[in-house]
Amino acid sequence: MSRTTDGTRDRERTRSAVLEAAERLLGERGTRVSVAEIAADAGVSKSGLLHHFPSKDELLLAVAEHGLETFKDEVMRHVDLAENRAGKVLRAYVRTLCGGSERAMAVFSPTAMWTGLTAVPGVEPVIAADATYWRETFARDGLPEDRSLVVRHAAEGLAAATSMQPYLDDRELAVARTALLALAEPTD
Structure with a gap:
């Protein structure tokens, strides 16, 4: 102990x-x-x-809450405060999911963990609150919604794909990360 x-x-x-x-x-x-x-x-x-x-359900609920909070913290650690332009959080999200954090990338890998957790009583509202948090955060981030949605979900897909080697290797991940970071820049 x-x-x-x-x-x-x-x-x-x-x-x-x-x-x-x-x-x-x-x-x-x-x-x-x-x-x-x-x-x-x-x-x-x-x-x-x-x-x-x-109870096991309370433990599983806590695991879900902990995982989502840890992911938020990881993203915020990747925010570059020197970037005084729109898309700062979205770029941090891309950096986190596309090579900046193995733990965050694992959150988006297809595992039995999240599939099973979604059935635990109390997890659905936790996930819904997390989704609302990210929608509101990206809405305040200053980029157009369509671009933000595409970049965000592409980064999540890349993080999930890293567990599916040989479909995505390190070089390809780096190429995709660079492209997503460019898309997360303001065009004005």
Whole structure:
């Protein structure tokens, strides 16, 4: 168990370890993975896991929330504040998904994780809120909606395609990334 220097339990570290283990195992095995397997992978007892997440559904909901929040954070880390022009967030989105973050790219890879999570009670409104967040963020980003939609979803598709080698290799990803970044520039 994670402990701080004063001997008290570090709840946040334990929670993070459980979420990371759950995400990894869900990506490998889908929602068939057991709570006991997730606890063992995280290095905590099953009862310790259930202390943080009283049910498997609550754990899966937390995994979805954590994954979406982590992705937002990754994108915002790729925003170049020196870019004083429209499309700053869209370019960060492209950089994140097309080679800037392996973790973010994995979020868009076709795995059993997201397929299974969409059936968990409470996940649908979380995903809907995330979709609303991105729509509003890109609307404020200053580029025309049609271009923003095409670039955004092309970047997501490229991230998903990276797991489908040999269909997309590193050189092709770099070529596509450059093209999408050019499309994410204002034309005025």
